[in-house]
Amino acid sequence: MSEALKGTVLLVDDDPAVSKVLGALLAQAGLTTYAAKDGEEALAHLERKPVDVVVSDVRMPGMDGMRLLTEIARNWPDVPVILLTAHGTVPLAVEAMKAGAADFVLKPFDREEILFTIRKALLRAHGDEANEPLRTPSAFVGGSRRMQDVQALLAKAAAGMATVLLRGESGTGKELAAKAVHDGSPRRAGPFVKLHCAALPDTLLESELFGYEKGAFTGAATRKPGRVELAHGGTLFLDEIGDISPTVQVKLLRVIQERELERLGGTQTLKVDVRFVAATHQPLEYLVKQGRFREDLFYRLNVVPLWLPSLRERPEDIEPLARHFLDAHAKTNARPPFTLTAEGLAVLQAQPWPGNVRQLQNFLERLVVLADGQTLTGEDVMRELARQPGLSSPVPPASHATPTAPESGAQATGSESGRTLESQRKDMERQAMVDALKRAGDNRTLAARLLGISRRTLYNKLEEHGLM
16 A cells, blocks of 8 residues: 555554564554553553554453454444454454444455555544434434424334435434334344445445455455445445445445445355445435436435434424433433523523534533533533534623723733733643543543544644643
8 A cells, every 4th residue: 555544553462473563564554553462451541542443353361352342332432443353254244343343354464455444444433533423322312293203204114125315414313313224124133234435435435335355456355245245134324325426326326226246356246135224414406416416326215215304493302302411421421410400401492503413412411521510500501602612602691791891901911911812722722621631530532522522633632732
C-alpha cells in the first residue's frame, strides 16, 4: 500500500513475537502502535490513551478476543476492533460481526492484507465519528401519534420480506428502526449486519459489500466473504445509501434483484438469502432527476418507504424522552434518580433540536454528569444550553441583562489586561477540559462526551495544553 496511514493501533496478543512483527510492519506504514499481552491490559490502556483501532487475537488466556470485543463495543463504541484468528470461517465471522467486530484477518496474515484491513477500519472510524448510534434500551420512546404510526408500520414491514427504505433527518433513529424491523421479523435469529456506506470510498465499499477472492487486488491475501454474504439468512442494513456511487449502484441493484453475487476477482456465482433495509437523509427523488441515483435502484429500495419524523414534528415526545434518558444516564453514571422540574422541561421543549433525538440524548447525558443536585431546574438547563453550540437558551429578563460596556471602556480593559483574544480562548478551553475531567471522575471517554467532541480530539487538546 503506497499511501501512508495515520492513526494509533493497539495490538493485543499473548504472543509477544506476533505483536513485535505486526508492530514493526504498521510502524513502517506510518502508524503508531501499542501492545497489550491480554484483554485486561488492553482495557486498561484504552482508559489511559487514545486508540483509533484495536487488533486482537481471538484465542488468549483469561479474557479472549470475543470478550474483549464485547467490552470495547460497550465502553468505546467508536473504536473498531479487528480480530486475528487461525480458524477463520463464515460462522465465526458472523459471530464476530454480530458482536460488533469491524473485520477479521486470518493467521498467518499477509502484509498487504492487514494494512488494507486496518485502512478500512480507520476510514470507517473517522467517517462514523459524528454518527454514533443512539444508545437506548428499547427501540423507541414516546407516545405521540406520529410515533405510534411509525411503530405500526414497522411491525407490518417486519412481518414480510420486502425491502424497507428508512427516510428522515440525522438523529431520528433510522438504525433503531432497522434493528426493530429485523427483531420483529421471522429472521430475528439470523445475523443483523450493518454497513455505513458513506464512510468508505468505492473500492473499499465494493470489497465490504461483496467480499473478494485471494489475489483480487493488492492486499487480498485470502478469500473473504462480504457483508451481503455474512447477512445470509438475516438482514443487511445499508446506512446512507444515497451516498453510493453509480458503479456500486449497478452491482447492488443486481444483488437485490437476483439475490446473487460474485466476490471481487471471482467467477463463482453465490446465491444469498438476505433481507435489505436501507436508510438515507438524502432527497433520493431529486438525485434521480439529477442522474446521480439510478431510478431502477430507487424503485427496488422504495418498496416499503417509511419516514421517521423529526423531534420538531413530535414535541409532545420530548417529555417522555427526557425522563427516559435522565433515568438511563443516572444509572450509567452511578447517580441517584433525577427530577426534572416543569420549568426545566419547558426550556427543553422550547429548543429546535436540529440533531433530533440523538442531540437531546447527548445533551441530557452532559446535564446528568454536570448537575450538582438531583433536581434539574430551568436555570440548570439554560446554563448547560449556553455551553452548547447550535442550541439557544431563552433570553434572560431585562433586569438580569448585562449592560453593554462603552467602546472606550472595552479598549481600556483590553489594554490593561494585555491579553489577546486567542490567549483568553485557550485559557477557557483548558479550564473547560479540566472541569469536564473532574466531573467525569477522570474518565476521558465520558469527558469527551461531556464536551461534545471525539476522544481523539480530547487527547489532542489535552496534549496541547499539557494535561496528559
